[in-house]
Amino acid sequence: MNRLPKSPDLSREAGTPKIRLRGLCKGFGPKRVLDGVDLDVAQGESVVVIGGSGTGKSVLLKCIIGLMRPDAGSVEVDGVEVSGLRGAALDDVRRKFGMLFQGAALFDSLPVWENVAFGLIEGRGMARTEARESALRDLARVGLDEDVAGLSPAELSGGMKKRVGLARAIATKPEILFFDEPTTGLDPIMSDVINDLIVKCTRELGATAVSITHDMASARKIADRVAMLHGGRIVWQGPVADIDRSGSDFVEQFIHGRANGPIHVEAAAR
Secondary structure (H helix, E strand, C coil): CCCCCCCCCCCCCCCCCCEEEEEEEEEECCEEEEEEEEEEECCCCEEEEECCCCCCHHHHHHHHHCCCCCCEEEEEECCEECCCCCHHHHHHHHCCEEEECCCCCCCCCCCHHHHHHHHHHHHCCCCHHHHHHHHHHHHHHCCCCHHHCCCCHHHCCHHHHHHHHHHHHHCCCCCEEEEECCCCCCCHHHHHHHHHHHHHHHHHHCCEEEEEECCHHHHHHHCCEEEEEECCEEEEEEEHHHHHHCCCHHHHHHHHCCCCCCCCCCCCCC
8 A cells, every 4th residue: 555655844944934834624525635734835935736636736725825714724824824814804915915827817808908907906906007007017027018908818829818817917016926737728838938937027026936737847947846745735845856856656656647656547437
C-alpha cells in the first residue's frame, strides 16, 4: 500500500507569512477534498500548487479568497485569521487580492476597458475617465494597445482574453495575485507568453502570487516554490529547481505523466 507522506512541519519557520494555512479541511458530503492542508506563502513569493484534476486545487483557492468556508483549520492573511470573516471585514481583506480566472471570466456586456477598470470603478469609486486611462496603461503592460479597449470580449481570441483578465487582475495594484489554471485552453506559444506576462506583472507589483495548475511548463516558469496536492494534503513542497529530484513518487509520476505509480486514475468503463 502506498501511504501519503506527512505534511511538512512548518511550525518553526521564522516571520509572518503573507498567507498561512494550517489544518485546512473541506468536504462535500462523504467526500473529503481537503484533509489537513498546511502551507505558507512568504511575502513576494510565487507558489504554484500542482495536482491532477479533482484533487482540490480550486477548492483550496476558494477557501483562501473566502468564496468557500472551510470545515476546519485556519486561513491567515498577514497574520489575521480570515476564514470566519463576513461582510465588510472580508471585503477589506479581498481588496488585497487580484485574480486571473481560468476562463478569464470577462463581462460580456462591457467593453474591454470597462472589464479591466471594473474594480476601480465599482470597488474604489474611481471616476470613469481616470479609470479608463488606468485601464489603458494596464492593457499596455500586457501587450494590448488602445484599439483593443473598445472591443467586446466576444471579439477577442483566447489569448487576448487571458491578457485582458491579467490586466484586470493587476488593475487595483493588489498585494496578492491568484492565478487559476492560467494557461488552460492556450497553445504552447501563447501559454509561454502568458507565463512571461505573469512573471513580469507580479515582479513589477512586488506582489505575492499563488497559482494552481496541472501544466508543468507553466509551473516551472512562474514558480519560486511548488507544492503538490494529493489526497487532500500537500505531499511535497520545495523550490521549483528541486522538482526533478524531489524524491517523491507522487511528484515523479505527475511531472512525467506516467500511468503507473501511487496516483491511481480510474478508467471510464466502455
